Amino acid sequence: MNEGSVAFVEPFRPWVASLARVNQSMIGQLEKWVGLQMDSLRAYVDLGVAQAKVAMKVIDPHSLNEFADSQFAVASFVGHRVVDDGRMLAEWGTDCCNQTNRLARQNMLSVLFKD
Numbered sequence: 001m002n003e004g005s006v007a008f009v010e011p012f013r014p015w016v017a018s019l020a021r022v023n024q025s026m027i028g029q030l031e032k033w034v035g036l037q038m039d040s041l042r043a044y045v046d047l048g049v050a051q052a053k054v055a056m057k058v059i060d061p062h063s064l065n066e067f068a069d070s071q072f073a074v075a076s077f078v079g080h081r082v083v084d085d086g087r088m089l090a091e092w093g094t095d096c097c098n099q100t101n102r103l104a105r106q107n108m109l110s111v112l113f114k115d
Contacts, residue, residue: 025099036085044078
């Protein structure tokens with residue numbers, strides 16, 4: 001590159017660095033969100049498969065009664081899991097917001113004061 005193009009690009013370096021930090025932050029938050037969603041999906045799929053296996057073992061009224069009784073425990077588990085998933089998602093959102101605010105301040109300072 002010649003010196004003229006280097007001189008032209010130099011004022012934009014803080015902007016490019018800020019954009020790179022934003023992209024890295026977004027990728028990190030997206031990875032966390034996907035991880036949370038995959039963990040939840042895995043738990044619900046495992047529960048569904050287990051329920052299908054138990055339902056296949058129903059062959060008489062007694063086993064049907066036991067299956068129906070076990071569904072209260074399953075419903076309780078699902079209820080607690082939904083609450084836990086909501087809590088984790090809320091924590092992720094709060095963390096994402098805090099990180100975004102911190103990054104915005106850092107980027108503004110670097111752009112304004114051209115560190």
